[in-house]
Amino acid sequence: ICNYCNHLISKIFHIQYYSVSINRENLQHLKKKLFLLSICWLKLHVHNIANR
Structure with missing residues (x-):
């Protein structure tokens, strides 16, 4: 879990x-x-991780 999600x-x-x-x-x-x-942020987060 990253800091932002945690926050x-x-x-x-x-x-x-x-x-x-x-x-x-x-x-x-x-x-x-x-x-x-x-939800929006987690979707974005997952998308960013998938694109790395």
């Missing part, structure tokens, strides 16, 4: 950890954004 994962866990203190709607929106971002 994304920790960010997602961080948000889940603090979910209680955050407005529910904002939380869902944030999670969705992070989830999509991580």
Whole structure:
């Protein structure tokens, strides 16, 4: 796992950890954004590794 992937994962866990203190709607929106971002980035990451 590279640093960026690791960073994304920790960010997602961080948000889940603090979910209680955050407005529910904002939380869902944030999670969705992070989830999509991580999928996009991982796809790109895998593509880059495959092309090396």
